[in-house]
Amino acid sequence: MSTPRTYREAGVDVDEAERAVERITRAAAATVTPAVLGGIGGFGGLFRFDPGSYVDPVLVSSTDGVGTKLLIAVALGRHDTIGVDLVNACLNDIAVSGANPLFFLDYLALGDLRADVVEEIVGGVAAGCAAAGIPLIGGETAQMPDLYRDSHYDLAGFAVGVVARADLIDGSRVRAGDEVIGLPSSGLHTNGYSLARAVLLPETWSRPMNGDAATIGDALLEPHRSYVDDLRALRRALRSGGGDIHSLAHITGGGWEGNVPRTLPAGLGVDVDTGSWPVPRIFTLIQQRGDIADEEMVRTFNVGIGMTVVVAAGLVDAALEAVPDACRIGRVVEVPQGQPRVRFA
Amino acid sequence: MSTPRTYREAGVDVDEAERAVERITRAAAATVTPAVLGGIGGFGGLFRFDPGSYVDPVLVSSTDGVGTKLLIAVALGRHDTIGVDLVNACLNDIAVSGANPLFFLDYLALGDLRADVVEEIVGGVAAGCAAAGIPLIGGETAQMPDLYRDSHYDLAGFAVGVVARADLIDGSRVRAGDEVIGLPSSGLHTNGYSLARAVLLPETWSRPMNGDAATIGDALLEPHRSYVDDLRALRRALRSGGGDIHSLAHITGGGWEGNVPRTLPAGLGVDVDTGSWPVPRIFTLIQQRGDIADEEMVRTFNVGIGMTVVVAAGLVDAALEAVPDACRIGRVVEVPQGQPRVRFA
Numbered sequence: 001m002s003t004p005r006t007y008r009e010a011g012v013d014v015d016e017a018e019r020a021v022e023r024i025t026r027a028a029a030a031t032v033t034p035a036v037l038g039g040i041g042g043f044g045g046l047f048r049f050d051p052g053s054y055v056d057p058v059l060v061s062s063t064d065g066v067g068t069k070l071l072i073a074v075a076l077g078r079h080d081t082i083g084v085d086l087v088n089a090c091l092n093d094i095a096v097s098g099a100n101p102l103f104f105l106d107y108l109a110l111g112d113l114r115a116d117v118v119e120e121i122v123g124g125v126a127a128g129c130a131a132a133g134i135p136l137i138g139g140e141t142a143q144m145p146d147l148y149r150d151s152h153y154d155l156a157g158f159a160v161g162v163v164a165r166a167d168l169i170d171g172s173r174v175r176a177g178d179e180v181i182g183l184p185s186s187g188l189h190t191n192g193y194s195l196a197r198a199v200l201l202p203e204t205w206s207r208p209m210n211g212d213a214a215t216i217g218d219a220l221l222e223p224h225r226s227y228v229d230d231l232r233a234l235r236r237a238l239r240s241g242g243g244d245i246h247s248l249a250h251i252t253g254g255g256w257e258g259n260v261p262r263t264l265p266a267g268l269g270v271d272v273d274t275g276s277w278p279v280p281r282i283f284t285l286i287q288q289r290g291d292i293a294d295e296e297m298v299r300t301f302n303v304g305i306g307m308t309v310v311v312a313a314g315l316v317d318a319a320l321e322a323v324p325d326a327c328r329i330g331r332v333v334e335v336p337q338g339q340p341r342v343r344f345a
Numbered sequence: 346m347s348t349p350r351t352y353r354e355a356g357v358d359v360d361e362a363e364r365a366v367e368r369i370t371r372a373a374a375a376t377v378t379p380a381v382l383g384g385i386g387g388f389g390g391l392f393r394f395d396p397g398s399y400v401d402p403v404l405v406s407s408t409d410g411v412g413t414k415l416l417i418a419v420a421l422g423r424h425d426t427i428g429v430d431l432v433n434a435c436l437n438d439i440a441v442s443g444a445n446p447l448f449f450l451d452y453l454a455l456g457d458l459r460a461d462v463v464e465e466i467v468g469g470v471a472a473g474c475a476a477a478g479i480p481l482i483g484g485e486t487a488q489m490p491d492l493y494r495d496s497h498y499d500l501a502g503f504a505v506g507v508v509a510r511a512d513l514i515d516g517s518r519v520r521a522g523d524e525v526i527g528l529p530s531s532g533l534h535t536n537g538y539s540l541a542r543a544v545l546l547p548e549t550w551s552r553p554m555n556g557d558a559a560t561i562g563d564a565l566l567e568p569h570r571s572y573v574d575d576l577r578a579l580r581r582a583l584r585s586g587g588g589d590i591h592s593l594a595h596i597t598g599g600g601w602e603g604n605v606p607r608t609l610p611a612g613l614g615v616d617v618d619t620g621s622w623p624v625p626r627i628f629t630l631i632q633q634r635g636d637i638a639d640e641e642m643v644r645t646f647n648v649g650i651g652m653t654v655v656v657a658a659g660l661v662d663a664a665l666e667a668v669p670d671a672c673r674i675g676r677v678v679e680v681p682q683g684q685p686r687v688r689f690a
Contacts, residue, residue: 003636004635006637011543014599044405044438044439044441044506046403046405046442047404047406048510049402051402057393058391059393059394061390061448061482062388062389063450063501063503064485067489068491105503107452109410109499142410144413147415147416147499154499156452156454156501158450168382168391195349197355198349198356293350293351
């Protein structure tokens with residue numbers, strides 16, 4: 001093997017990259033809103049910000065990946081929903097502050113750059129953006145053959161939103177006696193896949209699921225649900241009842257323990273009523289096949305609730321009416337120092 | 346081998362991840378500015394935006410990675426500068442629009458999560474942010490043992506900046522007869538590493554370099570230079586002379602051809618005077634060892650100029666005075682359709 005004399009010979013296919021960029025550009029163009037400015041060759045994405053709509057605006061931003069869920073997408077050759085996962089994981093993170101999403105960017109790194117695969121992946125990102133009404137204003141597609149094996153890739157996303165400072169949801173209004181509402185998850189979302197894949201091996205993915213999904217693979221790939229619209233409806237309902245959302249937790253990496261306590265004031269915790277919401281079959285399957293303890297399940301997975309919402313007890317009914325599939329799942333309690341702040345009963 | 350019953354047994358070390366998060370938090374804390382708001386457990390980074398300072402503000406954002414430069418960092422076990430590369434690659438992309446950087450987020454995915462390595466990497470990101478005076482307000486650290494081999498990782502960054510719409514640099518002022526100034530690069534920056542690594546094999550990296558760096562490895566790892574301060578000084582000088590920057594190109598992936606033309610109006614191109622700037626020795630070495638054609642060099646590498654600046658001919662001296670190591674490297678010319686828009690003579 002002789003030393004390469006061009007970038008192409010070194011494993012970087014510049015022409016295929018250009019084909020990929022064309023398709024990405026087309027996908028992104030479908031998400032453009034009037035706030036997006038063109039120009040200067042796309043080094044940076046340009047978004048016209050109208051500060052008039054927000055008193056003391058706070059920009060809220062989040063970055064996330066989709067974890068090893070993408071190894072399932074790779075194994076099944078289905079790349080069109082992993083981008084939706086990415087967008088919704090990030091949007092839910094910024095929604096927790098009460099922010100409205102403004103725009104999105106993605107980073108995609110691949111071993112083998114194939115324009116059709118890139119198109120599927122970024123098409124999913126664009127679809128997620130379009131569903132949320134925000135533009136995909138930038139991105140990077142990098143071919144790194146020595147870092148990623150053959151068909152492997154990684155995908156990271158970045159969302160920016162805005163909220164008026166007075167509208168920030170920061171947990172300060174939470175009181176003992178408040179109620180906890182759960183917004184159902186569509187499945188694992190984007191967390192716990194290293195354990196899920198170790199328990200449900202690839203040869204099981206084509207097997208039929210009873211109930212919610214056609215196959216185990218389908219259930220594992222079910223996209224991360226966005227709570228942006230749900231939370232908007234919920235907040236509107238609570239405000240017209242004279243209240244507001246007291247606190248939100250996005251149940252992501254670290255499960256319930258890792259996410260609920262950090263959204264509550266010190267000294268407060270949550271008593272959760274196990275059985276008060278429907279648990280998607282994929283969780284039961286993972287737990288049974290893996291003989292996994294209940295405590296490990298809720299430390300690793302969302303087990304059916306992707307977002308918890310704390311509201312004043314008097315406004316629970318209004319909240320439940322605003323989001324039809326929301327469930328009343330527990331309440332805020334005082335917790336002595338050193339005791340667990342999330343208890344399942 | 347029995348089926349794992351916990352997330353840890355599935356290869357995710359939750360405790361080491363917590364140690365890593367502690368160190369990341371410490372590194373990020375050193376970059377905090379008064380605009381950063383704490384709160385709600387870090388699902389999203391909160392940045393108070395003062396729209397008063399910008400008439401018709403445009404948010405400019407960019408995402409980038411560092412390419413396979415990180416394989417050199419991994420091989421040499423030196424992880425403390427790759428984060429500086431990441432920040433500066435992104436900041437230069439938004440500076441091209443004339444934007445001031447506001448804040449930064451990073452995404453780090455690793456095979457083997459070791460808190461000390463994470464600390465080095467994110468410490469570099471924080472150092473880059475601190476040097477630019479912006480906060481690192483968010484990030485994601487993901488352990489994905491089945492996607493990344495042993496000590497491998499990938500790193501992506503996201504920067505957001507702002508510019509008043511009237512101050513956007515969009516190339517519309519460029520005219521034939523304008524001069525082109527080059528801002529020196531510190532080396533390869535973050536592009537062309539797949540070719541560089543194929544030509545300069547790992548066994549050469551400990552060999553001494555004549556001149557600018559101690560070893561070839563040092564020269565390859567030299568951090569991406571930030572042009573944020575240079576461009577600020579340059580713009581101030583030009584404006585006090587009654588002019589402004591007409592156009593900027595960040596010489597990144599795609600080299601000169603891939604980046605200069607897209608910042609110029611149609612029908613215009615650039616005649617570059619080869620030899621008008623000092624070429625760092627690392628480029629000469631790569632070209633000689635790889636027997637690489639001149640055209641391939643400028644299509645793949647920055648070859649010593651990381652940013653090109655187009656200014657009116659009458660203001661070149663003011664520009665050169667503002668950035669002491671800037672070089673006058675060419676001029677804007679009319680180019681008939683179908684002809685190359687960057688010519689080296």
